[in-house]
Amino acid sequence: MALKQFKAESKRLLDLMINSIYTNKxxxxxxxxxxxxxxxxxLHFISLTDGEAARDFAIxxxxxxxxRTLTVSDNGIGMSESELEANLGTIxxxxxxxxxxxxxxxxxxxxxxFGVGFYSCFMVAEExxxxxRKYGESEAHKWSSKGAGGYSIEPAEREExxxxxxxxxxxxxxxxxxxxxxxxxxxxxxxxxxxYIRYPITMEVEREKTTEDGKPDGKEVVVETLNSxxxxxxxxxxxxxxxxxxxxxxxxxxxxxxxxxxxxxxMEGAVTYTALLFVPSAPxxxxxxxxxxxxxxxxxxxxxxxxTCEKLLPDYLGFMRGVVDSSDLSLNISRxxxxxx
Numbered sequence: 518m519a520l521k522q523f524k525a526e527s528k529r530l531l532d533l534m535i536n537s538i539y540t541n542k543x544x545x546x547x548x549x550x551x552x553x554x555x556x557x558x559x560l561h562f563i564s565l566t567d568g569e570a571a572r573d574f575a576i577x578x579x580x581x582x583x584x585r586t587l588t589v590s591d592n593g594i595g596m597s598e599s600e601l602e603a604n605l606g607t608i609x610x611x612x613x614x615x616x617x618x619x620x621x622x623x624x625x626x627x628x629x630x631f632g633v634g635f636y637s638c639f640m641v642a643e644e645x646x647x648x649x650r651k652y653g654e655s656e657a658h659k660w661s662s663k664g665a666g667g668y669s670i671e672p673a674e675r676e677e678x679x680x681x682x683x684x685x686x687x688x689x690x691x692x693x694x695x696x697x698x699x700x701x702x703x704x705x706x707x708x709x710x711x712x713y714i715r716y717p718i719t720m721e722v723e724r725e726k727t728t729e730d731g732k733p734d735g736k737e738v739v740v741e742t743l744n745s746x747x748x749x750x751x752x753x754x755x756x757x758x759x760x761x762x763x764x765x766x767x768x769x770x771x772x773x774x775x776x777x778x779x780x781x782x783x784m785e786g787a788v789t790y791t792a793l794l795f796v797p798s799a800p801x802x803x804x805x806x807x808x809x810x811x812x813x814x815x816x817x818x819x820x821x822x823x824x825t826c827e828k829l830l831p832d833y834l835g836f837m838r839g840v841v842d843s844s845d846l847s848l849n850i851s852r853x854x855x856x857x858x
Contacts, residue, residue, distance in 0.1 A: 520667030521602075542692070545641055546703070547710035548634030549589045549682050550576060551820055554714050556593025556680055560652055563594070570652060578707075578720040578743070580698040585686045587642075587697055592679040595651040598658045601670055605635065605647060605660050639664050641694050642684035652678040704743055713748040713819030748819055750793035750840055754781050766795050769814070770838045774798045780839075790843035800836060811835035816842040 557574045564570035572592060579588040596604060638645045643663060650657035657675035662668035675681070686694040696702045700722055707718055719740050726734040749757055749765045763775045776795035783791050794813070803809045811832070812825035819842065829841055 520669055522667045542637075542640045543697075543706055544710065545637040545684075546589075546697070546706045547820060548637045550707070550711045550714060550718060552635060553589060553591035553593060553680065553682075554716060554820075556591050556595065557716050558593070560592075560594040560678070563652070574716045576714070576716055576718045578703060578718065580700070580703060580720075582695070582698050585695065585698065586683055587686060587703075588681060588683045590679065590681040592677055595654075595678040595680055596649040596658075597651040597654060598656075598670060600651065601647065601649060601658055601660045605662075605668065638682070638684055641686055641697060643687045644685040646683045646685075647680060648673045648675055648683075649680040650675040650678050654678075707743040710821045712744045712821075713746065713751075713816070714744055715746055715819065717742045717746065718744045748816075748840075748842070750781070750791050750842060751819075762793075765793075766838070769840075770795070770801075772797060772801075772838070776838075788843060788845045790841055790845065792839060792841045794837055794839035796837060801838075804836060809835075813838070814840040815846070816840060817846070818842070818844045 553576045557576070560570050560572075561574060564572075574592060577588075577590045579590075580586075581588070645662055647660040648657055649660070657673045658670055659673035660668060660670050686697060689695050700720070703720065711718060719742050721738050722741050723736050724739050726737045728734045749761060759775075759779075762779050766772055766776050766779075772795075775798060777798040778796040780794040780796070781792070782794075792813075801809065810825040810827075811830060812823075812827040812835075813829045814821065815823040815826040815829065826841070830837060
């Protein structure tokens, strides 16, 4: 099948996006999972008025070391052939942004707004294949591309609505791309960036079986959920114990002593955000070194954007630790930095 050319200007633009916009290769998984969450959000929104759309929503990850393929699937709204053409054939086209515009009064908060996160896949993959079937349609279609050379779209098979993104990873060299097929790497990336996605992110893993008396009995494949889904700062203050706050503080910020004070805030206005802040009972271990990084963790709808956002704190409060979650802050095109907020 003849390749179609991207509707953005040139190979140079895609090269710029893959090699310059993002500074950290591992965020590609965050972007794919965020897109999958958006797709499920859209179908969940439809299910509020269409009972047939309701289902057990989930995001599934598969790693095939034999074929060097990492696959992320969802059972969200999916895309039609024309939407594959529009959303993936046009760089910086965002289906999520269009959806938000149409449903501005009632749509839930959606993560993706820029339409470029998908292309971060090419930082680690030599080929990307997307198979999608839109809710309400009987046909599925496959979009495939090896990068700036172009892409193709053809009919495909998929049992249910939703989207599957399969990445054929690049060969190992200076970068060991095969690490992204390891369970511990996938688990680490999901926990770090996507732990609070509201839908379960599952993966089949191999575990040791034991007999009733505790003796080894071979291995079995089980499905495990990798994310915790509900962040502690989204729960009502009265529902969270001091022990839970202290445990979160200790795990997130490698602190050995409970915080001196816990501050929670849920603000609505021109900028809506939720904050969970901690005043340490002792200075961070590296506070007086040049390596100390001041700032709070910044999330957008439960997705980690920045580990230390300096602009969220004045210098004199640099010792504080905590998180801020807001979908209203203007992020730059790669979602890695604030703009002017």
